Amino acid sequence: MSIEQHPLGLPPEKIPRHVAIIMDGNGRWARQRGLPRLAGHRAGTENLRRILEACVEFGIHILTIYAFSTENWQRPPNEVRGLMSILEQVIDREIDELDRQGVQLRHIGRLEGIRQDLQVKIKQAIERTRHNGRLILNVAFNYGGRAEILDACRRIMRAGVDPEDLDEEIFSRYLYTWPLPDPDLIIRTGGEYRLSNFLIWQAAYAEIYSTPIFWPDFNRDALAKALLEYAGRERRFGRVLEKA
Secondary structure: OOOOOOOOOOOHHHOOOEEEEEOOOHHHHHHHOOOOHHHHHHHHHHHHHHHHHHHHHHOOOEEEEEEEEHHHHHOOHHHHHHHHHHHHHHHHHHHHHHHHOOEEEEEEOOOOOOOHHHHHHHHHHHHHHOOOOOEEEEEEEEEOHHHHHHHHHHHHHHHOOOHHHOOHHHHHOOOOOOOOOOOOEEEEOOOOOOOOOOOOOHHHHOEEEEOOOOHHHOOHHHHHHHHHHHHOOOOOOOOOOOOO
């Protein structure tokens, strides 16, 4: 996609290949409207379709969304059950359209703890869409950055990797996200400025963008604003860039 063709007029090198989103603010969105928290989560789920379409339009190849963290199990049981039900309904309702649109669905996180029948649906959705290549959608569900690093260490030890051979590249191969590139841009909705245990290894050199907009209201224009902000930043990756 050339700069003339891009809807925001951005050159290819200024478009993030991998965007990750911490979808925050569903509960506060619902509270402002006098609705139960689960209504906010449902509204947030409905919003995902619009953002997927915008990502394709803007030339983003990989989208990772933070849907349910390992810490979210500590929420009230009825909310946890509701979130599991929402995930199941999304798979049942959206998988045909996701597949038709060329979205490759991936899961990052632990399946342990999730209902067995829901695990089966997740695996079936992943298998069905694994050859799609228009957009990769990573769903971080039952995910935690620290848990991911611990799981990677366990797999490395089980694989018998020599400690003297271990480097960042080898370590990355044992993360949930392998072989995908690290995110270029991490967006957090809802106004907070922390990663909340999300992609803490992969986020080492990602650009962080926070917006006060709650996730259900984060639309195409809000994503465009984040991308334009990203395009205006100078990514140095720890280096000092000499000025001409």
